[in-house]
Amino acid sequence: MKKTKLSAPRYRLMKSRIFFYLVCTFSLLTMIPLFLIIGELIRKGYKQFNFDLFTKVAPTSMEAMLARISGDAIPGGILNGLAGTLLILAVAIVLAIPLGIATGVYLAEKKEKPLARLVRNLSDLLQGIPSIVIGVIVYIWVVKPMAGYSALAGSTALAIMMLPMVIRSTEESLKMLPDSLKEAGLALGGSYSAVVLRILLPSSFSGLFTGALLAISRVMGETAPLLVTVLGAATVNWDITQPTTAVSLLIWEFYNDPNLASLIWSSSLLLLLIVLCINLLAKSIAKKWKIQ
Amino acid sequence: MAKMDKLLRGILLTAACFIIVLTAGIVYGLVSQSWDAFASFGFFRFIASTEWDSRNDIYGALPFIAGTVMTAVLAILFCIPFSLSVSLFNGEYFRNKKLSLFVSSVVDLLAGVPSIVFGLWGFYTLRPVLVDLGLSQQGFGVLLASIVLAVMIIPYASSLSAEFIAMVPNDLKEGAYSLGATNLEVIQRVSLPVAGSGIFASYILAFGRALGETMAVTMLIGNTNNIPRNLADTGNTMASIIANQFGEAGGLKLSALMVIGLLLFFITASVNFIAKYIMKLVNR
Numbered sequence: 001m002k003k004t005k006l007s008a009p010r011y012r013l014m015k016s017r018i019f020f021y022l023v024c025t026f027s028l029l030t031m032i033p034l035f036l037i038i039g040e041l042i043r044k045g046y047k048q049f050n051f052d053l054f055t056k057v058a059p060t061s062m063e064a065m066l067a068r069i070s071g072d073a074i075p076g077g078i079l080n081g082l083a084g085t086l087l088i089l090a091v092a093i094v095l096a097i098p099l100g101i102a103t104g105v106y107l108a109e110k111k112e113k114p115l116a117r118l119v120r121n122l123s124d125l126l127q128g129i130p131s132i133v134i135g136v137i138v139y140i141w142v143v144k145p146m147a148g149y150s151a152l153a154g155s156t157a158l159a160i161m162m163l164p165m166v167i168r169s170t171e172e173s174l175k176m177l178p179d180s181l182k183e184a185g186l187a188l189g190g191s192y193s194a195v196v197l198r199i200l201l202p203s204s205f206s207g208l209f210t211g212a213l214l215a216i217s218r219v220m221g222e223t224a225p226l227l228v229t230v231l232g233a234a235t236v237n238w239d240i241t242q243p244t245t246a247v248s249l250l251i252w253e254f255y256n257d258p259n260l261a262s263l264i265w266s267s268s269l270l271l272l273l274i275v276l277c278i279n280l281l282a283k284s285i286a287k288k289w290k291i292q
Numbered sequence: 293m294a295k296m297d298k299l300l301r302g303i304l305l306t307a308a309c310f311i312i313v314l315t316a317g318i319v320y321g322l323v324s325q326s327w328d329a330f331a332s333f334g335f336f337r338f339i340a341s342t343e344w345d346s347r348n349d350i351y352g353a354l355p356f357i358a359g360t361v362m363t364a365v366l367a368i369l370f371c372i373p374f375s376l377s378v379s380l381f382n383g384e385y386f387r388n389k390k391l392s393l394f395v396s397s398v399v400d401l402l403a404g405v406p407s408i409v410f411g412l413w414g415f416y417t418l419r420p421v422l423v424d425l426g427l428s429q430q431g432f433g434v435l436l437a438s439i440v441l442a443v444m445i446i447p448y449a450s451s452l453s454a455e456f457i458a459m460v461p462n463d464l465k466e467g468a469y470s471l472g473a474t475n476l477e478v479i480q481r482v483s484l485p486v487a488g489s490g491i492f493a494s495y496i497l498a499f500g501r502a503l504g505e506t507m508a509v510t511m512l513i514g515n516t517n518n519i520p521r522n523l524a525d526t527g528n529t530m531a532s533i534i535a536n537q538f539g540e541a542g543g544l545k546l547s548a549l550m551v552i553g554l555l556l557f558f559i560t561a562s563v564n565f566i567a568k569y570i571m572k573l574v575n576r
């Protein structure tokens with residue numbers, strides 16, 4: 001190597017140290033947005049974060065305008081959104097989780113059979129589809145034939161988004177079980193179904209549970225697919241064939257209506273808190289059971 | 293017992309086959325609905341035309357394709373210094389340390405923040421900053437959308453590349469250290485080259501995310517149907533035009549939006565396929 005000033009050990013070490021500090025600085029900077037977002041939501045939302053938020057439906061633009069003119073806080077909450085999110089999610093869970101687990105078990109059992117490989121690739125393909133495209137597809141297949149927007153359509157869209165995640169986590173957690181476990185079950189004279197239902201699934205329960213929680217938290221805040229499938233509703237609706245609203249959809253409506261703008265923050269704060277809590281819960285379970 | 297076995301095998305097979313039916317249904321649905329627009333404009337004229345005129349029923353997708361590619365490419369460029377730092381932090385410097393667990397958890401939580409909340413943050417917090425800096429008059433536009441997109445994809449790009457960097461064999465690194473290499477030189481000459489294709493694949497996956505992101509972009513890009521001429525210019529992406537105009541669309545316009553959906557589907561699917569393919573080569 002040519003002996004220049006820049007190749008002297010002192011300079012090389014200095015360069016290395018500077019790079020290390022740069023990496024630390026940029027890593028630190030990367031963490032800032034999360035805290036900025038949470039901070040801003042708390043700062044702007046805590047005033048409206050009250051009992052009404054959970055017990056009253058969203059106000060109309062007119063009510064909000066009158067309250068704004070008289071200088072009061074905007075009345076109402078997001079009860080209709082909370083009910084809608086609960087309904088849509090519950091149906092989506094019923095649709096996606098049994099199907100996802102069954103497919104995951106199939107993939108873990110059949111490993112490299114051609115059909116299993118095809119299904120695994122298709123599941124990866126589904127995972128990559130943008131959420132708005134899934135919304136559009138559900139519009140074609142559910143909204144149009146049913147001649148109207150409905151909670152069921154929204155659930156279908158969210159279920160399609162959850163499916164690949166549930167399949168992947170089921171397959172991964174089953175794969176981590178030692179083969180000896182399955183062999184022991186079979187050696188004791190257990191049938192195939194007994195081994196799958198009584199040994200494999202219960203032993204990987206925490207993995208399946210974590211996967212389901214992460215899938216739920218990922219679709220909970222989704223707005224785009226709901227925009228084209230459930231339409232929105234001014235009242236609480238528990239009928240899955242009727243138009244419904246959701247917390248994320250209400251935030252979108254508040255954003256588009258200047259009169260309702262001050263409700264954005266409390267409802268976003270609530271949504272973010274729920275999503276992050278489910279996320280943290282899933283991670284802590286995963287850590288406790290030492291799964292990835 | 294044997295009956296139970298048969299039933300269970302049947303259920304598992306049916307579930308797996310349902311995934312195939314579902315995917316086929318998705319592709320078929322998009323293609324069949326796109327047919328009208330294909331028939332009246334022709335595929336190449338549709339993607340090469342810049343006109344989007346609801347009154348005369350003339351539609352073209354070029355501005356949205358341009359907007360999508362611009363925002364996604366910019367987002368990747370903006371995110372690289374941050375996500376690469378995070379992945380070096382977690383995969384190289386502080387591998388398996390408590391500190392890296394904390395940093396990676398915080399960055400992963402960022403992935404959990406709903407898209408619409410990112411949109412609000414971009415609109416109410418970042419937009420005024422851009423206006424104050426004089427980067428654009430209204431703040432809306434490609435630049436704002438790409439910055440927020442960059443923040444959104446950092447977790448996807450960084451967590452996967454950290455894994456690839458952490459997988460670099462210690463022997464190689466120790467060899468370099470024993471020859472007197474500094475930390476930086478080991479990263480430059482050993483870690484990054486060895487983990488290179490894995491890192492590249494994770495950025496392609498992140499790019500795929502950025503292409504399909506909808507809500508945040510819809511709220512920030514300004515929603516005008518032109519090809520963005522510079523960073524401060526407004527535009528529309530393929531996802532945002534669908535989100536914006538789907539509600540009021542019918543007839544030929546609906547079909548045109550379906551074509552855009554189909555295009556977006558194929559673009560993201562091929563991008564993801566490329567990333568997965570590279571990863572498969574790496575793992576071998």
